Amino acid sequence: MANKTSLLPPTPGAAAAIPESGQAAVRVLVSPRARRRARLEERIARALLFLCALLGVLTTFAIVFILLSESLGFFKRVSLVEFLTGTQWAPLFRPQAFGVLPLVMGTLLTTLIAMVVAAPVGLIVAIYLSEYASPRIRRVVKPMLEVLAGIPTVVYGYFALTFVTPLLQRFIPGLEGFNALSAGLVMGIMILPTVASLSEDALYAVPNSLRYASLSLGATRLQTTWGVVVPAAMSGISASFLLGISRAVGETMIVAIAAGQQPNFTFNPLRAVETMTTYIVQIAMGDVPHGTLEYSTIFAVGLLLFAITLGLNLVSEAFRARYKEAKL
């Protein structure tokens, strides 16, 4: 932390609150030349820092521009109606079919299964941590949730394929080797920390006066929790669910490894399905020459994926803003 360019020796006492390095600024007072230099530096620094911040905006524009411009070629050849309502997805076979619904269905199915796990378990874990658990339990459970959140998705994919699927096959005879069920279940574990920690934040933000009022009316703790605290935190809880859904929709590796790579138009969780994300990876890794119609499909699918997750994120953000504003 010590700054070698400092001209003045550190004077204890006088500037105890400022790190010694702060005293380098004193140089400015010394000469007009140093002052001019400082002013120039200031301008350059400000401009450079602004450029850094601008890069974020540029990235968004670049994403939107690329997805739109690359899928333009696709939509010139395939109508939007055919893309959005067709139930057959076979860009690499003859005759070609460009109905995206099988991919959407696969995404929807795995997301639904994931949320069936993550929403109730996440909410109950959040309620338990916020309303019931002792500080000691919280100290153990919260880091564990962080560990779950930090595990790379390719690891979850391995777990789904080599553990969950064989395990489920013992109980469910018709389960295919690649299937939506185990990919969805494991994805549920993956998004559980997101749902639990965001919901817990929302529950924690509910002021105690509401709890005391309810308890003093003779309600039990459980009645207070479900009748008062959870409704008060509802917008935050909804935000956590929406963010969880958005994560599940955009998740790639678990489904690419364990759910399969066949675009089946089915809602049967025991069968193999292909999600939008899996399709993008599959084609980008393959040897489809770029510039072709087949190649441009990944940008059309990417555009749809981007639109869906952006919508979910914006609504989630709106819910979260509401509960942050509504400080009771």
Place this chain on the structure above:
Amino acid sequence: MSVATATALRWRAREHRREAAFQIIGAAMVLLAMAMLTVLLVKILLDGYARLGVSFLTEYASRRPENAGIKAALVGSFYLMLLTAAMAVPIGVGAAIYLEEFARRNWWTRLIEINITNLAGVPSVIYGLLGLQVFVRTLMMERSLLAGACTMALLALPVIITAAREGLRSVPRSLREGSLALGATQWQTVRYAVLPVAMPPILTGVILSMSRVVGETAPLLVVGAFAYIAVLPTSVFSPFTVLPVQIYDWVSRPQHGFHQNAAAAIIVLLALLLAMNALAIYLRNRLQVRF
């Protein structure tokens, strides 16, 4: 009277039972989550530990699972992380400084902020498409380490910006005011008074964001990391592979031997992530300046 009392007592007993039941359900769900984590870790350790050894770390990928190793992947992950950090950290911290210390509260700043929030929610595979089109094709970097690192830098940027902003916010106002009162310019104040104090939390955030970069697979698959590489990268334009890509390649092969290799590589990956997180926690606790 006695009927009313009996009803009230029954009601109370019922509520007690419900209360107890919910406590048990809550604890069970927490235990369930812990059990999943344990099962996952144990399963991977059991599958992979037999393959771990020095040769696994020093051999290249191979057609025969028992000869294969993760040398190229491990070195590739390391280079990718360094290169990504070299690009993303200065830009991310710069953007955070601008937003926290320089920007006025107006619609333009709001726009930048909303943008960064939304970028954090974009699926990583979309960043892959961005990298594929901008870096691999338009800027003609081909399927190189540099293209991969540029893509990952964009992906890591929102995380770094958010962490750095929190770090800057933890610096008390009095420090800035003291520096400004001595006649320092805004930039000098940031450079000499604020940044040195904010450095530990920023560093912690940077390390955590890099641990996400190390574990990320999908965008690198799209940008074109190869799984089968028998040379180390010699420059930033070399083709490359990383640990998660190698793991994905091995998982997607049917042979059991490759699955074992995948598990062993996962152990190495998790150990690496654990080390990075431990370092981040250590830095947070050790270097933190208290006021």
